Amino acid sequence: MHKLSLHTIALSVATLCSSGLAIAQESAKVVDKPLTLTVHLHDKKFTYDSNWPVEKEAARLTGISLKDVTIGNTPDSNEAFNLMIASGNLPDIVGGKAVKRNLNRYGPEGAFIPLQDLIKEHAPNIYAQMQARPQVFNSAKAGDGNLYYVPYLTDGKYGRGYFMRTDWLDKLGLKVPQNIDELYTVLTAFRNEDPNGNGKKDEIPAFFRNWQEVLRLVTFWDGRTSGSDTYHDFHVKDGKIKHGYAGAGYKLGMKNIAKWYKEGLIDPEVFTRGSRAREFLLANDLGGFTHDWFASTASYNDSLKDKVKGFKLEAIIPPASISGVRMEEHRRIPIKPEGWGISYSNKHPIESIKYMDFWWSEEGRRLANFGIEGKQYNLVDGKAIFTKEFLENARPVNSQLTDIGAQVRRGFWQDYNYEIQWTNKFALEGIKLYDQGDYLVDQFLGVAFNEKEQATSDKYWSGIQTYMLEKQQSWVLATSDVDADWDNYLVQLDKLGFNKVLTAMQSAYDRQYGK
Amino acid sequence: MQNIQQYTSRIMRHIRAEWQLYLLLAPTIIWFIVFLYVPMYGLQIAFKDYSIFKGVAASPWVGLEHFYTLFESEQFMRAIKNTLILSGYNLLFGFPMPIILALGFNEFTKAFFKRTAQTVVYLPHFISTVIIAGIVMSVFSPSVGVVNLLLVQMGFDSVYFLVQPEWFRPIFIGTGIWQEAGFTSIVFLAAIAGVNPSLYESALVDGANRWQMMWRITLPSILPTIIIMLIIRIGNILEVGFELIILLYQPSTYETADVISTYVYRQGLQNAQYDLAAAAGFFNAVVAFVLVLTANTISKRVTKTSLW
């Protein structure tokens, strides 16, 4: 480590002197003589292929080509990583899924090299983003404060939104609910007034593909469920780490969810219906209200328009909570635990980081997002626009892109424009609707524990979460009563180490995000 | 010293003379070494702060820390309890089923019916657990499940079986029986096929009816097989169907459904705590070993049948 930083300083001096020249050249060339680096990049959806057109283009531009040495014939990226690291033979570059957890664990043990200094010296494009979004990059750091991987940054804000069968509203003469009471009225009407008109009381007013989304309803009673796109996660309020399931509003929320569940406003099978729930309930004209991803949910307006007469499933802005707050708790996370890092055995760290930086340059970012100019897209007014043939191909756009090596989980910066071009118009309308208000809440991007904090979390957190979920479901199903349980619940949480975990989280948070 | 030399040379001579037999034995021995004895070296991570990068040898010792972590947890104790209860029920209800099935099959006189019935009960064994879980979920679904449709037909309220802790055990045990009883019955059928047919003829002349033949001849004749199977089963008592539980349980049913393996899965593997998982696995193995030892000893004393 010590040796390395000396080395870095020496190099940085050299680069400073020559940087003027580099910019003048405007070339993406990293090396004059072609260099091949080995790479482990695991994703269950594809195997890394150096013959990808995008990859070959990058090799042509930078002079560096990657040779795939990914180990592990398994869909599980963690397993693949374990196999790779257990073999003791680390490739030059390690990336793909599950990178954050593994690199931040084995980086401090010496398996991967810290990148922040290298980036500062040799990767101007990445460095620019680091400067612009320090919080995001901070969240990628390991417990020792070092950055071990160049992350994959996503783009676009919205993930899930509230969707409602607005044709049912029209049919029953109701308006889009603006607050929790109106939502209750609407759902009750869905339940009782036969909006699908089949004479049977078979409507499922509120349904969810992921049962965890039921809990999201607590936000209507000013509760919280998660601060990130991971369920049951912590969130931050005024610089303090909190957990929704021990917070204000949660108790009241659970009480009301139980009431709704009992009254049949929530899918009685919500816990076991599984991922087919949305498809099944919408196609059979049964479901009325849900909280789900914009693009995929809106697409039912197209796919079901012939099957269900008058089908209109539109995004509605979040109804106001009891205190009048409109909140959309879920959003796209700006940074994924994916990307790539440099192993300790890499003999060309500088070339490697320069190569990684290439993908963050304008040219490289376009390559990573859209593919190759003239083939997948054309530049129109400086913007990459997919060709008509490409968009109209029967194979889904994202699959086509993966096929050529674009939008794969290297450390790159996603451009949402790539997605907008093939997003359904109902979804775009919904997103526009959400854009008019300010419903999103701040995100908790996670913390990197030091060893002691990690031990605390490992020891207690799983047990706490188990207990939380257990109680939660029993309250919803009314096998026990939240009012009666609550005090004991809090005592139990503390006994299970909840406050110890909170303290550990807080200290890690303060260290990482500079309090 | 000279003795040892003589001894080894005698062994070598023997191996040379009987090399074909040793060759046949080799794959089994190699299999045991590669897949059972070599991994035993890795068992030590149960007592270490294990890092894959550092490797087994270089990871520091932490003594019994992982075991403390496990046993300090009420949820782990609950998981042990659930494991024992589930496997106890499994043994109680699941073990006799294949025997009953085999005895039943033996009573079919028409070969066609026998074959058909056997195929029908073997089938679930070949279905993957994921699909089995899917079938169970839909069968017990409150809205479209057969069970609830029947309940409603008979004038009962429908029950959301899969989120009720008190229903988890019957459903899990029942599913296990449905899935495996038929296939396991093959062993007993084979044992029954090995019973000397003249025993039945003799009993027939003596005046025994089919029921008496089953009780007095078939069952006692396959008793050694039953006991061996029972001992093996007891050895696996802590290995309840992990996959099926993961697929079927809900937080609301943890109370009855959470077993050691699922606990370890949540606690350990999801956070890559292999050392902790190894500790739990080690504990599992020790308990299983003691159980087998006990069962075998008891069986040896009582029935003179034993694994070794």
Place this chain on the structure above:
Amino acid sequence: MSGVSLSKMTKRYGIVEVVRGIDLEIKPQEFVVLVGPSGCGKSTTLRMIAGLEEISDGTVKIGDRVINEVAPKDRDVAMVFQNYALYPHLSVFENIAFGLRIRKVDKKVITQSVNDVANTLGLTEYLERKPADLSGGQRQRVAMGRAIVRHPKIFLFDEPLSNLDAKLRTQMRAEIKRLHKRLKVTSIYVTHDQIEAMTLADRIVVMNDGRIEQIGTPMELFNNPVNTFVAGFIGSPPMNQLNAIVNDVDGRLVAKVGNSLITLPKIKALANSSNREVIVGIRPEHVLLQASATSSPIAIELELVETLGSEALLHTQIAKTPFVVKAETRFGDVSHLDKVTTLHIEPDLIKVFDADTGMALATAIQD
């Protein structure tokens, strides 16, 4: 005690007939042995009587009752199996008691009966043992004990001794005979061993290919086999059979065997024969080494002398046909037998069979 009567009893498996309409009357208390080569249908016959095989055609009566449709347990028969059919998990006592327990006989009666039987069979000290701890002969005794203890009307034995070694077999044979004398239960005994048949039976039934060849007392079969099959089956070694051509020479029947001429007994069916082909049957025991007044000489080629002790077997050839002779030794000395070149045959001891049908040609008629 009841007799057994079979009438046109037939067993078919599909189109294959294994027992082809057997008629047999067994008198009460009689010991009848069914004997024949394997596959002759003797065991099937026994199993039909026991009720273990369905009867395809014909009837079986025990006493006056037709039992075709009667379940095995209600036929009041007991059967002893070749492989003993002992229950390996039960003690000797329980094995013997099995039938009684099934019939829910009073416990005290069971104990008494089993002890009696064990006493009879010399099994008393083995009652607590398991079959696996017994010798072959003991197991066989237990198997018989199981049959005896129920006091059935009929005993059925299915080759009960064939799993025993020769010495034990002789011993058990005698024991079975003694038991029958004592219990006087009608017994049907199946074997392929003609010595067992000869020694045990009141009457022997020789079977072949699903049919009865001959029924008779052992000596009847020995002396007057009705055909070449029975002649070849009964006796040890069996009767020699030689092809011969018969001529009636002035009222005297002369058979030409190879180059020798043998005088035959007077047989009506052969009167006035000229060059008629027959089979001449001569028992090995009935050959003379010295000429008598009435005997005919016959030239032989001696191949081998087998010494059995007081007797010896001479393996010879007559006109290229094997011919066995049983002769006495002189206290074990066989030197006088080594040089035999001519045998002498007494006409009255010769059996004559039709060459085409194999049937015996009437018995010799004495003048």
